[in-house]
Amino acid sequence: MAQTSTPTGSGGTWAVEARGLGKRYRRGWALRDCSFRLPAGRICGLVGPNGAGKSTLLGMATRQVNPTEGELSLFGVPVSDPKVMPRFAFLGQDKPMYKRFSVAETLRMGAELNPGWDMAAAERIVRAGDVPPHAAVGTLSGGQRTRVAFALAFGKRPDLLLLDEPMSDLDPLARDEMSTLLMAEAVERGTTVVMSSHMLTELEDMCDYLLVLSQGKVRMAGDADALVPAHALVTGVTEDGALPAALTRHTVIENRVRGRQFQAMVRPSGPLSDAWQVSEPSLEEVLLAHLRSPDAPALYTPGTGIEPEEARTV
Numbered sequence: 001m002a003q004t005s006t007p008t009g010s011g012g013t014w015a016v017e018a019r020g021l022g023k024r025y026r027r028g029w030a031l032r033d034c035s036f037r038l039p040a041g042r043i044c045g046l047v048g049p050n051g052a053g054k055s056t057l058l059g060m061a062t063r064q065v066n067p068t069e070g071e072l073s074l075f076g077v078p079v080s081d082p083k084v085m086p087r088f089a090f091l092g093q094d095k096p097m098y099k100r101f102s103v104a105e106t107l108r109m110g111a112e113l114n115p116g117w118d119m120a121a122a123e124r125i126v127r128a129g130d131v132p133p134h135a136a137v138g139t140l141s142g143g144q145r146t147r148v149a150f151a152l153a154f155g156k157r158p159d160l161l162l163l164d165e166p167m168s169d170l171d172p173l174a175r176d177e178m179s180t181l182l183m184a185e186a187v188e189r190g191t192t193v194v195m196s197s198h199m200l201t202e203l204e205d206m207c208d209y210l211l212v213l214s215q216g217k218v219r220m221a222g223d224a225d226a227l228v229p230a231h232a233l234v235t236g237v238t239e240d241g242a243l244p245a246a247l248t249r250h251t252v253i254e255n256r257v258r259g260r261q262f263q264a265m266v267r268p269s270g271p272l273s274d275a276w277q278v279s280e281p282s283l284e285e286v287l288l289a290h291l292r293s294p295d296a297p298a299l300y301t302p303g304t305g306i307e308p309e310e311a312r313t314v
């Protein structure tokens with residue numbers, strides 16, 4: 001059932017395709033057996049606890065980290081091929097820019113370094129935030145610097161924008177402003193975005209696709225709209241203090257037993273008993289349950305999977 005292309009997006013290929021991707025450092029594997037596909041034009045949240053392998057994955061996608069094994073391609077071009085360079089832009093937590101350059105000089109440098117540079121778009125982003133064009137970058141506030149970094153990233157006109165917690169140093173107001181800007185620019189151009197974040201509400205608001213990593217493995221990948229309804233939050237009465245046998249026929253991601261009551265996050269594999277109370281969880285509840293249960297079986301929505309043996313497709 002492996003697909004190699006999708007009709008959506010640039011050039012009829014997947015924006016990101018990873019097959020058996022892995023990175024081993026001296027201390028051990030940071031990422032292993034990582035296989036997934038991301039269709040073009042989506043805003044994908046990259047989620048996982050500290051040390052899950054998110055920055056390592058983004059590092060491999062941006063050619064800063066060499067994979068130990070497996071393949072990774074952007075729009076069908078292997079990341080080892082320099083032709084991939086103009087296709088993506090990267091924005092990390094630290095935004096390296098020359099502090100003494102003015103904002104205008106910084107954008108001019110962007111123009112010189114990038115053949116397809118879109119000065120009008122870069123200037124529009126800076127102007128919309130009232131960032132003074134002649135101010136030195138070193139004198140800007142954190143929010144203003146992030147805006148200039150966004151202008152540099154979008155001025156490059158990338159097909160894929162990779163973001164490693166780019167808004168972590170911003171106050172809630174600036175964060176909201178940047179999210180709005182990011183969404184507007186990405187939608188206008190059909191840019192594919194992969195964004196790592198620890199802010200679950202931010203991911204819920206912005207992302208229509210999710211890649212969840214834990215302990216260096218993919219735990220879930222696919223459409224946010226399909227991943228959440230694949231789960232149910234079930235409450236009921238225990239059997240002799242344990243989960244009912246009928247519940248364990250389904251995939252139990254996480255459960256809590258308190259007295260005679262249990263509550264469980266499950267992936268139903270058929271109808272659930274009428275004896276239980278069943279509700280649809282929020283995205284946040286699904287993510288937290290998975291992050292607390294790294295041994296739960298991986299889940300891929302259709303088309304996302306380059307399926308490892310243990311993965312289940314909803």
Ligand SMILES: Nc1ncnc2c1ncn2[C@@H]1O[C@H](COP(=O)(O)OP(=O)(O)OP(=O)(O)O)[C@@H](O)[C@H]1O
Binds near residue numbers: 025027030050052057
């Ligand atoms: N350059 C490196 N050398 C050695 N080990 C590394 C290196 N970079 C990352 N690691 C290890 O790889 C694992 C994954 O790290 P990574 O930074 O990719 O996780 P992360 O999900 O981005 O974490 P965080 O949310 O804390 O930023 C961790 O165990 C980390 O210690």
